[in-house]
Every structure is written in C-alpha cells, then in structure tokens.
Amino acid sequence: MQKGESDVLDLFRVGSPETEEAAFETLFRRHQRTVYGWILRMVRNPAAAEDLTVETFWRIHRAHARFEPAQGFEGWARRIATRAALDWLRTRRPECELYPETCGELAAPATADPAITAEIRARTALAFGRLPPKLRIAATLAVVEELPQKEVAAALGISVAAVKLRVFRALRLLRSDLKRQGITP
Numbered sequence: 001m002q003k004g005e006s007d008v009l010d011l012f013r014v015g016s017p018e019t020e021e022a023a024f025e026t027l028f029r030r031h032q033r034t035v036y037g038w039i040l041r042m043v044r045n046p047a048a049a050e051d052l053t054v055e056t057f058w059r060i061h062r063a064h065a066r067f068e069p070a071q072g073f074e075g076w077a078r079r080i081a082t083r084a085a086l087d088w089l090r091t092r093r094p095e096c097e098l099y100p101e102t103c104g105e106l107a108a109p110a111t112a113d114p115a116i117t118a119e120i121r122a123r124t125a126l127a128f129g130r131l132p133p134k135l136r137i138a139a140t141l142a143v144v145e146e147l148p149q150k151e152v153a154a155a156l157g158i159s160v161a162a163v164k165l166r167v168f169r170a171l172r173l174l175r176s177d178l179k180r181q182g183i184t185p
Contacts, residue, residue, distance in 0.1 A: 009069035089133035127177035138166035
C-alpha cells in the first residue's frame with residue numbers, strides 16, 4: 001500500500017462529498033493503469049478495455065458506501081472490473097477481433113521459427129476468444145495472470161471448486177479447438 005493509501009481509502013468510504021471526490025480521483029490515478037491491464041487481458045480489445053476501465057471506476061464510485069477499507073482496494077476493484085468485463089463479453093460474438101498487441105503477449109519458444117510461432121499465437125488467441133465468457137475469464141485470471149484460485153474465486157464470486165472446473169473446461173475446449181486447427185497442444 002502506498003503512503004497514505006489507508007487514509008485515502010477511509011476518505012473514499014465515509015468522507016464528506018468533497019473529500020470523497022478527491023479520494024476517488026486519487027484512487028483513479030493510482031489504479032487506472034492496473035485496472036486497464038486486467039480488463040485488457042480479459043477482453044483482448046484495447047478500445048473496449050478503455051471503456052470498461054471507465055465503467056469499472058463508475059461502478060466503484062457508485063458502490064463506495066459498500067467498500068471495506070480493511071479488505072483492500074485492489075481485490076474489490078478486480079471483482080468489479082471482472083464483472084464489467086464479463087458483462088461486455090456476454091454481449092459479444094464468440095469469435096472476437098484479434099489485435100496484434102494482444103496476440104504478442106502469448107509466450108513462444110525462443111528456438112522456433114518466428115513465422116510459425118506467430119501463427120500459433122494468433123490461432124491460440126483466436127481459440128481463446130471463442131471460449132464462453134465465464135470460462136475465458138476464469139482461464140485468464142488463473143492461467144494467464146497466474147492468480148491463486150482463491151483470488152480468482154473472490155473476483156468471480158464463485159467457489160474455488162467452480163474455478164477449478166471452469167479452468168479445466170476452458171483448457172479442454174482450447175485443446176479441442178487447437179486440434180481442429182491442426183495444432184497439437
């Protein structure tokens with residue numbers, strides 16, 4: 001926690017309207033980039049991630065009275081961002097657009113042919129984009145971001161067992177999709 005973070009969180013929760021707004025602006029400045037990164041990894045669309053970051057902070061502002069400073073801001077913000085991303089993903093077509101900057105995030109072996117690994121990354125991202133939203137978000141948080149399953153469960157508002165099941169199903173669907181594309185995972 002940054003210096004003064006607990007004071008800012010307390011003012012955000014129960015301050016006067018003026019101090020609450022100043023605290024919110026401080027939280028926005030401190031956490032905007034992090035929230036954007038979380039959302040971008042889930043939706044894989046930079047423009048949508050920008051919009052959803054604003055939506056997330058709007059939801060945070062509206063729900064400030066329910067915030068518990070002792071629980072920490074990042075976990076609470078991640079839950080709200082995850083719900084906003086999930087809402088957005090539910091309204092999209094299963095096969096999402098691919099952006100070069102998001103395809104490049106997938107790791108590839110250093111010794112492989114760059115053209116082949118780029119194609120594999122693109123096909124993997126495409127298969128990932130075809131996952132149902134609930135499975136995609138669980139897999140993003142657990143596999144891509146490597147969050148502990150307990151944190152994923154908290155972010156999604158589900159049990160740890162449900163997280164394990166969603167990640168298992170997501171990986172099974174990814175393997176199946178990649179095999180159909182001629183890639184052996």
